[in-house]
Every structure is written in C-alpha cells, then in structure tokens.
Amino acid sequence: MLSATDSRAAQERRWAQAGDFLRTVATVARRELLVELRQPNKLALDLTGHVLGLAPVLLTAWAASGAGLPQSAAVSGTDWLTFILLGYIAFAAYGVASPVISFTGMAFALHDEQIQGTLERSLLAPAPRLAVVLGSGAYYTALYLFHVVTLLLASAFFLGLQVVWTPGTVLLSSAVLVLIFVMSVGLGIISAAVLLTWKDTSLMMILVHRPMLLLSGAYFLIPAIPEPFRTLARLNPIAYAIDAFRGSLTGATILTPLPIDLGVLLLSAIGTLVASLYLFDRLMARWLRTGSLGLY
Amino acid sequence: MREKQDRAAGAPVPRAATGPAGPATLPLAFLHELVIVARYSLIQQQRTPTWIFNTSLTPFFLMAPLLFMATSFLGPGGAALERFTLLTGYENYLGYMVVPLLDATMTSTVYSNIGHTIRQEQRTGTLERTLMTLQFPISLILGRSLGFLVFVFWFAGTALLLVWLVFGLRLDVDPISAAVLLLLHLLLVYGVAFLMTSLFLWITDAFAVQMLFSRFVLLTLAGATYPVSLLPDWLQVVARLIPFTWLYELERAALLQAAPLAAIWQGLLVLAAMVAVLWLAAVTLFNAMLTRARRTGMLGMY
Numbered sequence A: 001m002l003s004a005t006d007s008r009a010a011q012e013r014r015w016a017q018a019g020d021f022l023r024t025v026a027t028v029a030r031r032e033l034l035v036e037l038r039q040p041n042k043l044a045l046d047l048t049g050h051v052l053g054l055a056p057v058l059l060t061a062w063a064a065s066g067a068g069l070p071q072s073a074a075v076s077g078t079d080w081l082t083f084i085l086l087g088y089i090a091f092a093a094y095g096v097a098s099p100v101i102s103f104t105g106m107a108f109a110l111h112d113e114q115i116q117g118t119l120e121r122s123l124l125a126p127a128p129r130l131a132v133v134l135g136s137g138a139y140y141t142a143l144y145l146f147h148v149v150t151l152l153l154a155s156a157f158f159l160g161l162q163v164v165w166t167p168g169t170v171l172l173s174s175a176v177l178v179l180i181f182v183m184s185v186g187l188g189i190i191s192a193a194v195l196l197t198w199k200d201t202s203l204m205m206i207l208v209h210r211p212m213l214l215l216s217g218a219y220f221l222i223p224a225i226p227e228p229f230r231t232l233a234r235l236n237p238i239a240y241a242i243d244a245f246r247g248s249l250t251g252a253t254i255l256t257p258l259p260i261d262l263g264v265l266l267l268s269a270i271g272t273l274v275a276s277l278y279l280f281d282r283l284m285a286r287w288l289r290t291g292s293l294g295l296y
Numbered sequence B: 001m002r003e004k005q006d007r008a009a010g011a012p013v014p015r016a017a018t019g020p021a022g023p024a025t026l027p028l029a030f031l032h033e034l035v036i037v038a039r040y041s042l043i044q045q046q047r048t049p050t051w052i053f054n055t056s057l058t059p060f061f062l063m064a065p066l067l068f069m070a071t072s073f074l075g076p077g078g079a080a081l082e083r084f085t086l087l088t089g090y091e092n093y094l095g096y097m098v099v100p101l102l103d104a105t106m107t108s109t110v111y112s113n114i115g116h117t118i119r120q121e122q123r124t125g126t127l128e129r130t131l132m133t134l135q136f137p138i139s140l141i142l143g144r145s146l147g148f149l150v151f152v153f154w155f156a157g158t159a160l161l162l163v164w165l166v167f168g169l170r171l172d173v174d175p176i177s178a179a180v181l182l183l184l185h186l187l188l189v190y191g192v193a194f195l196m197t198s199l200f201l202w203i204t205d206a207f208a209v210q211m212l213f214s215r216f217v218l219l220t221l222a223g224a225t226y227p228v229s230l231l232p233d234w235l236q237v238v239a240r241l242i243p244f245t246w247l248y249e250l251e252r253a254a255l256l257q258a259a260p261l262a263a264i265w266q267g268l269l270v271l272a273a274m275v276a277v278l279w280l281a282a283v284t285l286f287n288a289m290l291t292r293a294r295r296t297g298m299l300g301m302y
Helices: A004-038 A040-064 A079-090 A106-114 A119-126 A131-160 A167-198 A201-214 A228-232 A239-250 A260-290 B003-011 B023-046 B053-074 B079-088 B093-124 B128-133 B138-167 B177-202 B206-221 B234-242 B242-255 B261-296
Strands: none
Touching: A004 A040, A004 A131, A040 A079, A040 A131, A040 B053, A040 B079, A040 B206, A079 A131, A079 A239, A079 B242, A106 A119, A106 A131, A106 A167, A119 A131, A119 A167, A131 A167, A131 A260, A167 A201, A167 A239, A167 A260, A201 B053, A239 A260, B023 B138, B023 B261, B053 B093, B079 B093, B093 B138, B093 B177, B093 B206, B093 B242, B138 B177, B138 B261, B177 B206, B177 B242, B177 B261, B206 B234, B206 B242, B234 B242, B242 B261
C-alpha cells in the first residue's frame, strides 16, 4: 500500500511528465513553424489557399445549379450555397477542403524529415515520441482551425450563409468541430504511418487522401451520386461528420438524423485517434527494430 | 567500360565522353541526348511500381467530386439542366466538365512530375552534375517530358474509360479537329511544364506556385467547369489571356459537338499563337534561370 508521501510523489512525477510532454509538443511545433516561415510562397498559399480553393467549387456549383436558379430544398434541406459552404468548411477542418493545399499536413511534414534524414534522430531524442509526432502536426492543426474560422466568418458576413445562430447551435457546431479535429489528428497519424512505411506519397494519396475527398459528400448530395459510390460514402465516417456539422447549424441532415450522425462522429473520432496511436506505436517499434525509419 | 555501362543503363553520358558535336551533327546530338534523358526518366519511374495505380486513378479521383456535384445539382432532365444548356450551349453537362478537367489534371500532373523529379535531383545533389554533363541542358526537361508522354497517354486513356464506365460519358468527335487540337494541346501542356519547371531553378518552394497555378488558373480562371461568361467583365478579359480558356472551348466544340476545322479555325489560330509565345517565354526563362543558378551557385545548394 502506498503511503501519502509516495502517492504525492507519484502525482508530482505524472505532472512533471505531462509538463515535459507539452514542452516537447511546443518545441517541435515551434520548429515546424520556423520551417514553414522559411517557405514564403507556401506560407502565403497556406493562409489563402482555402479561399482560393473555394472559388472553383462555388463557380461549379453556381453553373450546375442553373446559374442561380432557386434549388429545391427537397434533398439537401437547405439552399445550394449554404449546403456547399458548410460542407467545405467542415472539410477544411480535415485540411483537405482546399485542393490548393493538398500536399501538406502532418504526414508530409514527417515524410520530408524522413527524406532529409532527420526523422530517426528526432524520434530517438530523449522525449516522448508521440509528442514529437503531435508537435509536427501542430502547425497544420492550427492552420486548419484558422481556415474553419475565417471561412465561417467570410461565409456569414459576405456570402449570405443561411444558418440559425443561437447559443445552442453555436455550442453544438463547436462540439462537432472539436470531434472533427480529433478525427483529423487521428487520420493525420494514420497517413503518417502509411507514408513512413511505404515511403510513397502517391500511394498515400490514392489510398487515404483521394478516397476521403471522393466519398465525403462535402460538395455533393450523396443520395444523388451513382452506385457503388453512394453505398461506399455511407461507410465513410467523414461523410457523417460533415452531415453532422451541416445539421448542427441548419437542422437539416442527409444521411441520418442528427443524433445518429453525432453518435457516429463521436465513436469514429475516438476510434480513429485510438487506432492511429496504437498503429503508430506498433509501427514505430518495428521501424526501430528493423532500422527502416532512417532508410529511404 | 564505365561509359559502356552508363550507356546500357540509359544514364546521361558526359560531354567529354561523347566528344564535341559539330554544327552538322548538332540536331542529331540534341536528339540523342533527349532520348537518353527520356530513357533515364523511364528507368527511374520503374523503381516506383505504384505509378500504375497513381496514374490510373488520380485523374478520376480529382474529377469525380466535381462531376458528382454536377450530377447532384443538374441531374438528368431537371429545370437547372435547361438553364445550364442555355448558359453554355451544351446539354451534355458531363462532357462539358470532363474534357477540360482532364486537360487540367493532365497538365498539372505533367509539370508536377517533371518539377518534382528535378527538385528531387536538387535535393540529392545530382542536379548540378547532370546539368553540367549535358551538352544541351534544356534536354533535361524536354527529355523528361518525352519520357513522361507514355504516362500522359495512359493517364488520359484510363480517366476516359473510368468516366465512361461510371458516368456514361458520351463524345461526338470530329477526328481532324481533334487531331489538330491534340497536337496543340500537347505543345501547350509541355510548354507550361517547361515554364513551371524552370521555376524550380529559381524558387525554393516553387511547388506552391505550381499548385496555385493548377487550381486557381487551370481550374478557376480558365473556366474548366463553368462558362467564363459568368465572371465579371474585367475577369473575362484576364481569362481570355489564358491559353487554356481557348483550349477548353475548342476541345469542347471538337469533342462534344464534332465541330469541323472550318468552324473553329479562328480560335485555333489564337491558341497556336499563344502556344508559340509560351514556348519562347519558357526557353528564355529556362536559359535565364540556368545562367543565374550557375552564377550564384544556387543549383547545387538546397
């Protein structure tokens, strides 16, 4: 049985470990920011790409909806502009809404380090490896948050977003966004694991990135697309996340009623994060055992 | 012995080994160097066998969300389709989007691939040596472009097949107009690739500029998925300065409405002139960038 002093010491150790963990995340994130600041064109694109990426989506939707012809709300439950904007904003939280910034993210940050030969050393430093990985993705998580906030503000003030702004809807949509970010971090870690194992960016894009976009329903009505994509989209948790975000602000959902969308989102967000951490941990042990992390 | 092995492997052979080319043999030497670089790039590509998945599926993945959007909002026989037909002159809304989207994704893939391989050489420290050993440094880009042509045809073929299978794409082609446009199209795509790749010799994060061009100019300003008449007047003028705007319109006419050469010759002349100017600009920029990189020693530094 532990004495009160032992218990206090154990608690202090845990706090110290948590402090070390956060310091490592902050240090790696700061370094990542410094690296990004040294690429001025990419930085400018990171900060504006979400708006530029919205332009082709809106113009296509504008032409496809008969150039402003009032669309029936029978399927989407809302007007076409609000439907597209909310889908785009929810997708921005995954960092893939804008086609302009499709080659960035935690996975690519780690992959770059692998090519340059610094990844193994970073991960062998006397610091929690998970903190190093999370720190590498911190820049992108912050960037995606910036995208979501700026898109929401721009849509509300300049594009006539038709949503119900009440404390309840704001709170609910914020909770949905938090879960989306949790899932986004989990997907980022999975993408990093795939990329570091296969060392092939095109394979990662084909297996993870592209299908996510294709089957998300961010810009289109899932019930209106051809099979087998319609069924496959219904198996994609991101589609429920986007549906939940739209539903939280407009009350209209496409796939399932809002509570079910929220339940699927909650389970898939936690599941994705837990699975990604487990996968990365197992792969890390293998990489270190076989020495394949430093080999490119 | 080493030279023989290099030749067998398709690697670029140093100038000293080939000997200086006289004026009469210059075109032949240039052609020879182009083929060597093309072979070298094909050998490199073989090391990544996943190219087959990537090249076959990427265009479909890029096009499908926008086609799903069109299907969602237009649908067959809907009121919006009537309005769309009035607006664009095309009832075949899938073809209207597929033809330019295929152009845009193909162009983007060509210069991304060539640009990335050049950047990879810069990173691994072989770019400076490769460029110094070539008698015609320009053949590094042109040769790679030639090698990548195989993938371009595969890329376009599989994309069209998938779109036909999934969406039931219909085409109504005038073969002569299509053949002329294909030639101009390839010249345009490679001219842009040439211009873009030259940026890698100058800008460290040139991929960001390339990405911006792909998505904002090729997809948005050039009107890949909508008629440029929807844009404000001043932006329509800007759009008309982009050769891809003309290419998209001409290819839509030739591939969806079987427009004969006589119906599109004026547009073809404008496009041909733009392609010529583009190539001139690309060669000038490449030479300027190469001279600058050599003078400042930036070529070998990453």
